[in-house]
Each structure stands twice: as C-alpha cells, then as structure tokens.
Amino acid sequence: MTQIFEELNNQHKNIVTLIHMIENQIDRVANEEMPNVSLLLDIMQYLTRYVDVSHHPTEELLIARYEQSEAPENHEVHECKLQHRQLLGLGREFLAIVEAVREEQLVERVEFERVGREFIQKQLDHIDLEEGKVFPVLKKSLNKKALKEVREELAQSKDPLFGDIVDKEYQKLYDYIIRSA
Ligand SMILES: [Fe+2]
Numbered sequence: 001m002t003q004i005f006e007e008l009n010n011q012h013k014n015i016v017t018l019i020h021m022i023e024n025q026i027d028r029v030a031n032e033e034m035p036n037v038s039l040l041l042d043i044m045q046y047l048t049r050y051v052d053v054s055h056h057p058t059e060e061l062l063i064a065r066y067e068q069s070e071a072p073e074n075h076e077v078h079e080c081k082l083q084h085r086q087l088l089g090l091g092r093e094f095l096a097i098v099e100a101v102r103e104e105q106l107v108e109r110v111e112f113e114r115v116g117r118e119f120i121q122k123q124l125d126h127i128d129l130e131e132g133k134v135f136p137v138l139k140k141s142l143n144k145k146a147l148k149e150v151r152e153e154l155a156q157s158k159d160p161l162f163g164d165i166v167d168k169e170y171q172k173l174y175d176y177i178i179r180s181a
C-alpha cells in the first residue's frame with residue numbers, strides 16, 4: 001500500500017523535468033535571448049493548476065492523517081506544509097511575470113530571473129525535503145488503513161499532462177517534452 005508514495009515520487013520526476021525546462025528558458029533570458037513564452041506559460045499553468053491543486057493536497061491529506069495520529073510533532077512535516085503555501089505564492093508570481101512578457105509589458109530581466117530562479121530552487125528543495133525527510137516519516141507512521149482512507153478521500157483528478165489522456169490544452173507541451181526527451 002505504498003502505491004500512493006510511488007505515485008507522488010513519479011509526479012516529482014515529472015515536476016523536475018518541467019523545472020529543468022523552465023531553467024533552460026531562464027538561462028536564455030540571462031543570455032539576453034528571448035524565452036519560449038508559450039512553453040513557459042503552459043508549464044506554469046500546469047504547475048499552478050494541477051500540481052498546486054492535486055499533488056500538494058494529496059500530500060497534505062497524508063500529513064493531516066499523521067497529525068491526527070499519536071505521532072510526535074515533526075519539524076520537517078510542519079515545514080513541508082509551509083513550503084506548499086510559499087510555492088503557491090511564488091508560482092503565481094512567476095506566472096504573472098511570464099504573462100506580462102506575453103503581453104509585451106516591460107519586465108526587468110533581473111526580476112524575471114530572480115523570481116524564476118527562486119521558484120525553481122524552492123521546488124527542487126521541496127522535493128528533496130519530502131523524499132529525504134517527510135515521506136519516510138509518513139510511511140513509518142501511517143498504517144495500511146490510514147493510507148487506504150486517504151486514497152478514498154482523494155478527488156479523482158486525472159493528470160492532464162502525464163496521465164493516460166493528454167488534455168488538449170497541454171498537447172503542445174507534451175509534444176515538446178517528448179521531442180526533448
Ligand atoms: Fe509537496
């Protein structure tokens with residue numbers, strides 16, 4: 001019944017793929033080249049619409065179970081929840097900057113880079129925290145029954161990019177990922 005953690009780890013791999021694609025685009029900006037704005041928009045939309053509303057809430061359901069149990073308070077588990085809020089804010093901030101670039105508004109290159117790099121670094125640090133510290137604690141404390149109940153509570157939200165069926169909205173991004181794999 002560790003399937004739920006396998007799924008979360010797989011989603012992490014997909015997120016890391018997207019983070020590296022964002023990094024390439026930030027490097028372009030740093031080199032005074034034009035970024036691929038529509039690619040960045042698709043990635044940021046996926047990260048803020050799907051990851052923030054499905055991946056993180058799944059983790060939070062597991063954390064809530066942990067907190068309801070007799071398990072001792074754990075600093076890293078608490079930190080993980082705080083980081084979800086930060087990532088949500090930073091993701092929206094970077095998405096707004098990318099949208100401003102699309103609208104051809106004046107965006108400072110340093111600002112684009114600063115927010116973009118902070119966002120991708122926090123995403124990577126967050127995944128490290130979860131895989132290195134948080135998931136092992138949750139796995140150890142949550143029994144099969146708790147994991148089964150979390151699974152039942154989960155909204156049936158299908159992954160529109162890496163799931164069985166690619167949503168039309170993300171077809172271009174999907175093709176790009178396949179081409180650059
Ligand atoms: Fe998370």
Ligand SMILES: [Fe+2]
Pocket residue numbers: 008012055056059127130
């Ligand atoms: Fe995660």
